[in-house]
Amino acid sequence: IYEVCDRSELLSAVLKEIPTFVYYSNYGNLSSKIYLPNVIKWLNGEKTPGIDASEDQVRTLRVLFEFVKLDPTEILNLGKEPKVLAAERTRNTNTAPTAEDIKKAEDYKEERSLLLQSASKVLTKQFGEWWKQGEYRFRFEADGDYFRIWVADKVRTDEVGLELRSTGLQWFLSFYLIFLVESQDQHKNAILLLDEAGLTLHPLAQKDLAAFFDGLSEKNQIINTTHS
Helix, strand or coil, rough: CCCCCCCCHHHHHHHHHHCCEECCCCCHHHHHHHHHHHHHHHCCCCCCCEEEEEEEHHHHEEEEEEEECHHHHHHHHCCCCCCHHHHHHHHHCCCCCCCHHHHHHHHHHHHHHHHHHHHHHHHHHHHCCCCCCCCEEEEEEEECCCCEEEEEEECCCCCEEEHHHHHHHHHHHHHHHHHHHCCCCCCCEEEEEEEECCCCCCCCHHHHHHHHHHHHHCCCEHHHHHHC
């Protein structure tokens, strides 16, 4: 080898064979009530003075919308009221909405409802394949400028906001979204380094986490440090 290539070529060849390592330790838990105008700014790298989200929270929001194939800008725009549509049409905030404006707003909201229903089913089905504790059902709702995440299960059939569920569920949902999206995207084939993954999970839920690792390990090597 030394006879046919110089040192720089050899170094380049070796570096090409070294895998990419990606370290994870923090996962930004999702809120059940998300203000879409702020989310759109955060995802575009813009600041919202006084209420900026952490990098981990923005990261989790990004993968959530990517995973369920929702565009937060589209969801926000489809929720416009007839009066807003009338103002946009005439550039006059005092304009009364026409029958056409009212019909358009109704159609937009129906379209938004169908998109949210479809996305809710996607998350419920695919999350249920990994998490076996409770058979959770997720429902997305858009209320004005807000995007909400509701959760129910076979024991607690009444829907409550995501932040009112267990810390373990909140953690696993964020973890699940980030790894399922990122490990198959920009970190494809990388070696994933995890620090205390599942620290807040009870023993049965940790078994689900181990099964989740088995699925991820088909395409990514995983190294996890734990006191469990």
